[in-house]
Amino acid sequence: xxxxxxxxxxxxxxxxxxxxxxxxxxxxxxxxxxxxxxxxxxxxxxxxxxxxxxxxxxxxxxxxxxxxxxxxxx
Amino acid sequence: xxxxxxxxxxxxxxxxxxxxxxxxxxxxxxxxxxxxxxxxxxxxxxxxxxxxxxxxxxxxxxxxxxxxxxxxxxxxxxxxxxxxxxxxxxxxxxxxxxxxxxxxxxxxxxxxxxxxxxxxxxxxxxxxxxxxxxxxxxxxxxxxxxxxxxxxxxxxxxxxxxxxxxxxxxxxxxxxxxxxxxxxxxxxxxxxxxxxxxxxxxxxxxxxxxxxxxxxxxxxxxxxxxxxxxxxxxxxxxxxxxxxxxxxxxxxxxxxxxxxxxxxxxxxxxxxxxxxxxxxxxxxxxxxxxxxxxxxxxxxxxxxxxxxxxxxxxxxxxxxxxxxxxxxxxxxxxxxxxxxxxxxxxxxxxxxxxxxxxxxxxxxxxxxxxxxxxxxxxxxxxxx
Numbered sequence: 001x002x003x004x005x006x007x008x009x010x011x012x013x014x015x016x017x018x019x020x021x022x023x024x025x026x027x028x029x030x031x032x033x034x035x036x037x038x039x040x041x042x043x044x045x046x047x048x049x050x051x052x053x054x055x056x057x058x059x060x061x062x063x064x065x066x067x068x069x070x071x072x073x074x
Numbered sequence: 075x076x077x078x079x080x081x082x083x084x085x086x087x088x089x090x091x092x093x094x095x096x097x098x099x100x101x102x103x104x105x106x107x108x109x110x111x112x113x114x115x116x117x118x119x120x121x122x123x124x125x126x127x128x129x130x131x132x133x134x135x136x137x138x139x140x141x142x143x144x145x146x147x148x149x150x151x152x153x154x155x156x157x158x159x160x161x162x163x164x165x166x167x168x169x170x171x172x173x174x175x176x177x178x179x180x181x182x183x184x185x186x187x188x189x190x191x192x193x194x195x196x197x198x199x200x201x202x203x204x205x206x207x208x209x210x211x212x213x214x215x216x217x218x219x220x221x222x223x224x225x226x227x228x229x230x231x232x233x234x235x236x237x238x239x240x241x242x243x244x245x246x247x248x249x250x251x252x253x254x255x256x257x258x259x260x261x262x263x264x265x266x267x268x269x270x271x272x273x274x275x276x277x278x279x280x281x282x283x284x285x286x287x288x289x290x291x292x293x294x295x296x297x298x299x300x301x302x303x304x305x306x307x308x309x310x311x312x313x314x315x316x317x318x319x320x321x322x323x324x325x326x327x328x329x330x331x332x333x334x335x336x337x338x339x340x341x342x343x344x345x346x347x348x349x350x351x352x353x354x355x356x357x358x359x360x361x362x363x364x365x366x367x368x369x370x371x372x373x374x375x376x377x378x379x380x381x382x383x384x385x386x387x388x389x390x391x392x393x394x395x396x397x398x399x400x401x402x403x404x405x406x407x408x409x410x411x412x413x414x415x416x417x418x419x420x421x422x423x424x425x426x427x428x429x430x431x432x433x434x435x436x437x438x439x440x441x442x443x444x445x446x447x448x449x450x451x452x453x454x455x456x457x458x
């Protein structure tokens with residue numbers, strides 16, 4: 001499975017994003033970002049299948065949940 | 075011991091609360107939001123579950139639940155965080171020192187406050203009387219209204235919907251002290267237009283001492299909420315400033331994971347049992363006690379029109395409240411006496427000079443407990 005990462009401003013928002021996506025049938029997991037991925041030193045994100053990433057982003061936008069970036073995980 | 079000091083802190087706690095705290099200590103090692111190992115993840119999930127449990131009780135967003143050490147901490151965060159320099163504050167004439175003292179401190183810094191009245195006689199706690207007083211005390215600098223949902227001294231409940239509507243109409247923040255109502259009264263933050271709901275975890279929500287929270291309403295601009303303390307937040311660590319986003323913005327430092335786990339379990343217990351069911355039983359016991367005490371000539375019972383909740387306030391004729399509470403303690407009955415950290419409410423009640431005894435019935439009390447208390451007071455009042 002190709003995995004994608006959606007970065008979020010905080011752990012709590014990452015957890016909230018995971019719950020929202022789960023309610024919409026999209027599985028994801030909360031991950032701590034490596035320092036080079038985090039914009040300001042420490043960060044959090046959710047990892048999910050790239051096949052569902054665009055759908056996930058739409059869910060987050062409809063819920064006004066601010067995400068920072070969507071990128072493929074290598 | 076017959077425990078009737080539930081308004082101070084509830085006892086006993088449901089077994090699930092104790093178990094949740096032990097599990098947190100044993101099975102969730104690590105600092106939530108700091109490390110990425112399994113133990114830290116487990117701790118982070120416990121914390122988030124508690125946020126969700128509380129949010130569902132109050133129709134709120136889990137990401138707006140900020141954990142505190144108690145309601146006093148929560149109220150200080152909310153009031154001082156939302157008020158801008160030079161702002162005027164309206165607080166009710168029943169507020170606890172957890173509201174009055176921050177208000178006094180802010181007044182010394184140029185943010186004055188005024189007490190609004192809650193009505194007298196038949197108008198006691200009527201929306202009309204309260205809104206009239208709010209209108210009469212509104213100024214161009216008014217920024218916030220604070221209201222205790224239920225008083226910790228008089229058996230009163232303030233009308234949150236009407237006050238919230240008034241606050242919204244005038245562009246004011248509405249901060250609610252739910253210390254005596256969280257867990258036994260339904261509070262819909264959205265419907266009541268509440269900007270910040272503050273509560274202890276350790277009273278009606280059955281959590282441990284050292285737990286509390288403030289929930290901010292969805293319309294409160296989080297980046298504008300002033301911080302009381304700054305420190306590590308687990309994200310954006312390269313920045314010298316606290317993050318803009320709630321809840322981390324107001325949760326500097328390590329969270330009290332065991333306490334939060336206990337609070338989450340308490341919230342789950344409330345959800346399963348039903349806040350209304352709890353309120354019905356506690357109110358019934360208090361009403362039964364009032365009815366029996368009213369027939370004791372040696373007891374001074376303080377009542378209000380349409381009493382609400384689990385409190386009964388009284389004195390024993392010919393005895394100071396301190397002496398009476400000590401005598402009851404020797405008889406194995408735990409109550410609180412004095413001013414209950416609420417001089418405003420005692421001034422309203424006419425007991426500011428002498429204080430009073432307060433019995434607060436909880437979910438785990440029984441009718442027999444009412445009889446035990448009233449029999450002890452009958453004996454005590456005959457001796458005094």
